[in-house]
Amino acid sequence: MDVSRALESTKFSKPELAVFVSGVVSMGLEILALRIVAPQFGSHIYTVGGLLTVFLAGLSLGYWQGGRAAERASNSQMRWLLFATAIYIAIIIYTSDMLLYATAAIPLSPRYASLPSIIILFGPPTYLLGFISPYAAELSAKEGIGEASGHVYALGTIGSIVGSGVTTYMLIPSLSITQISLFFGFVLVGTAVVVSLPRPSRRTLAIVTVVSLLLVGAATSSSIGLDPRGDVVYQTQTPHQQLEVVDNGDVRTLYLDDTRHSARDLNDPDRHVFEYTRYFHLTMLMAESPESVDRVLFIGGGGYTGPQDFERQYDVKIDVVEIDEEVTTTAETYFGLEQSEDLQAHTVDGRSFLQNSDETYDVIVLDAFKRDQVPFELTTVEFMQVVDDHLSEDGVLISNVISAPSGPASQFYRAEYATMDEVFPQVYSFRTSDTGAVQNIQVVATKNATRYSEADLQARNRNTGLPIDLSGEIENYMAEPNTNDVPVLTDDRAAVNELLDPMLGQQYVIEETADDGASGARSGSGPESSNGTDETNDTDGTTSSEGDTGGNTSSLTPLARAS
Known part of the structure; x- marks a missing residue:
């Protein structure tokens, strides 16, 4: 009730709020997408270009289809678009790793290898968000088509600016990828609730509960079970990358963006x-x-x-x-x-x-x-x-x-x-x-x-x-x-x-020393450091073969398809 009155008093209508939030989320997802895709395909210009292409194509298709259907637009339809996008974010949280690995096996040129995963993960939500701007223009109280569309697209652009700045300077340095995705999901759910005020129906409240449970379930299920790398003793999101420290037996490994960078034998630091x-x-x-x-x-x-x-x-x-x-x-x-x-x-x-x-x-x-x-x-x-x-x-x-x-x-x-x-x-x-x-x-x-x-x-x-x-x-x-x-x-x-x-x-082969000085297979590892650091791309099914140099082992690791 209070929120609804506040919106009316500031002449910030519910459709305009939806447009602003869609701008925040679409740009936030676009920035976050590189962090999601890069560990598998690298942050090469082809990956970045693919993300830009898919996001712009998804939004454009949504604008076009939304414009054609705008005469039937209503707050109720925008509410369902927000719910649907939040549900897809839950899908991204739960399935992104699996989809990245699966699509990496598609026999494509390295330049285009990341496109299938980008399209599947981020095409649908950006398409859905694209509907909101033409719907809001149709529902706008502004007189004249030009004034209404200009006002709506200005709000969407301002939302994109806010989403870009907040994601880059506040969310990524402070939260994990899963937490940021969860945040965007709940922003969409919260906006859908506001759009349904002052008297949201029981059906709306039931959908809010279901979508919220899906988001929380997707976020928590990703951490359930044993991590095949070992015990994660620390993890954080830095302004540059995702950082994790993983213990596997006596070896402690530093992972940056899901790839190994440094390792230390806890029993023999030398x-x-x-x-x-x-x-x-x-x-x-x-x-x-x-x-x-x-x-x-x-x-x-x-x-x-x-x-x-x-x-x-x-x-x-x-x-x-x-x-x-x-x-x-x-x-x-x-x-x-x-x-x-x-x-x-x-x-x-x-x-x-x-x-x-x-x-x-x-x-x-x-x-x-x-x-x-x-x-x-x-x-x-x-x-x-x-x-x-x-x-x-x-x-x-x-x-x-x-x-x-x-x-x-x-x-x-x-x-x-x-x-x-x-x-x-x-x-x-x-x-x-x-x-x-x-x-x-x-x-x-x-x-x-x-x-x-x-x-x-x-x-x-x-x-x-x-x-x-x-x-x-x-x-x-x-x-x-x-x-x-x-x-x-x-x-x-x-x-x-x-x-x-x-x-x-x-294949990327890395020689490792055995902890007892004798040959023995070890899992793939990557070299040191971050701005200036080497890495390997770890994938399931890594193969190992013995090297000839002084009791070392070599780990063969497939390179990411786009780098």
């Missing part, structure tokens, strides 16, 4: 759960001597296992750049990170940090390339020149690149090699798996003009007294790749998406 992190020590081998290294920079933090390993093994001061503050907080709470004078974290973009820093580093570890989201500004020759300016006279850069060592899927690796070769006197590369699959390839660049052969590095490994034996890693020394068919990446032209395309749908 163990390199991910084999590729051992390769970071090649920088100390290629420096003048381990004792000559005083300052180290990691671009990409994740669980901070790499930086903590360097802090334990060497007498150095370490800076870590991690763009997501919540990731750093999680590392402090769950991965043993303790900041000190010797290890300090900085919440900023990696390139911005270097451009605004006067520090010089002896070693820079660039762990900044995700499988499907490579920040192009950290790949270009201009960035490499910034790195060069911040490296000491005998400084070393190592870049963790996810790519295949040869074939079409090696384009990104070879382009990055060519780009680094433009700036640094010597560039080396090391595969981390004996397979030809997509893997973590370590590309090392030095300011030292002397070229080390594999035999030279083995001799240095024996003689320099490193705290870790790198003989197995050195055996994965690769010949210089052919870079004639790939570009040198520049700020003006860094075609990273095109270079990543050949990797879509291929």
